Amino acid sequence: MAKILAVVGGKGGTGKTLLAINLAYGLSKLGKTLLIDADVDNPCSKTFLRAEPSSREVVKEFRPKIIEDRCRLCGTCVQNCHPHALLLIPGKRVMLVSELCEGCGVCRLVCPFKAIEDSWIEAGLIEEYRTDQGFDAVVGELKPTTRRTPVMILKTLRYAEKHLGEYDYAVADSPPGTGSGIYAIMSYADLIIAVTEPTRLGLSDLEKLYKLYEKTGSKRMLVAINKSGLRGGVKRELAKFLEEIGVEWIEIPYDESVVRSYAEGSILIEKYPRSP
Known part of the structure; x- marks a missing residue:
């Protein structure tokens, strides 16, 4: 089973993808490596991959299909809909607010008249890449306007998990923040x-x-301190905090080669091996 490294960060733009891509490239020299892009809202690791997807899986999510001929407007489904995605219009119909639906399927289970059937929407994509850069990749991408980021993160991780036995290392890139999806990646x-x-x-x-x-x-x-040496920064305060909590850290210099590689969509340690 692969040793899994999760690259996380509370703030956007700190350099998570930069580090994840370079880690995957570096670790590929030590063993077979998989990059997992779980930043499903904006999976920009694809910018750095010199490959087209070798496979693509559409991720679907349940949505209730209300059969109006069977519906008796009893309101049971509405009462049991935790995210309040179903609305009862008295004397007329039950209306679905799809953007609020979490796809749990409880409404279908509790309907006493079997007036709710399965339907499915496209929630996102999971793509596999076989690159010529020494590592493979699994990239999850949420469909625009879809709100199910934590669910899509979990589906991406579970998809990758099926392949972990083939690898020595796995590097998981993550979205910014401290939400439930980030906790899943850290766990x-x-x-x-x-x-x-x-x-x-x-x-x-x-x-x-x-x-x-x-x-x-x-x-x-x-902890990886990116942009170390940034003028006017709070490096001393940051170092003090890390010393207090007893966490080791490394520093990535604020260097032009880092910026250039990111702008080019190239891997820093591959293109600029002499960078600081």
């Missing part, structure tokens, strides 16, 4: 790498992320 990993930057906002978001990390138990955590 999934053997090592958590939190990416931050030496700014006031970066420190504040790292403090929030650490509170979430504490709920994962005894997993190992490492």
Whole structure:
């Protein structure tokens, strides 16, 4: 089974994808490596992959189809809809607000008249890539306007999990924040790498992320300070916080080659192996 590294961060734009891509490339020199892009709202790792998808799976989600000829307007489905996605219009019909529906299927189970049948919508895609860069990739992408980010993250992780026996290492990229989807990614990993930057906002978001990390138990955590050397930053305060919580850290210099590689869509340690 692969050793799993999760790259997380409370703030957007800190360099999670940059680190995840370069980690996957570096680890591929040590063993077979899989990159898992679970930043399903904006999976930009594809920008760095020199490959077309080798397979694509459409992720579907349940939506109730109300059979009006059978519906008696009893309201049982409405009363049992936790996200309030079903509305009873008295004397007329039951209306679905699809954007609120969580796809749980409870309404279909509780309907005493079997007036609700299955229908499905496209929630997103999961793609596999076989690159010439030394590693493979699984990329989850939520369909625009769909609200089910945590569910799509879990589906991406479970899809990747089926293949982990083939790999020595797996690197999971994640969306910013401290929500339930991030917790799932952190719980999934053997090592958590939190990416931050030496700014006031970066420190504040790292403090929030650490509170979430504490709920994962005894997993190992490492902090990567990206843009180290940024003028006017709060590196001393950041280092003090990390010393207080007893977490090791590494620094990624604020260097032009990092910016250039990201703008080019190239892998830093492949294109600029002499970068700091």
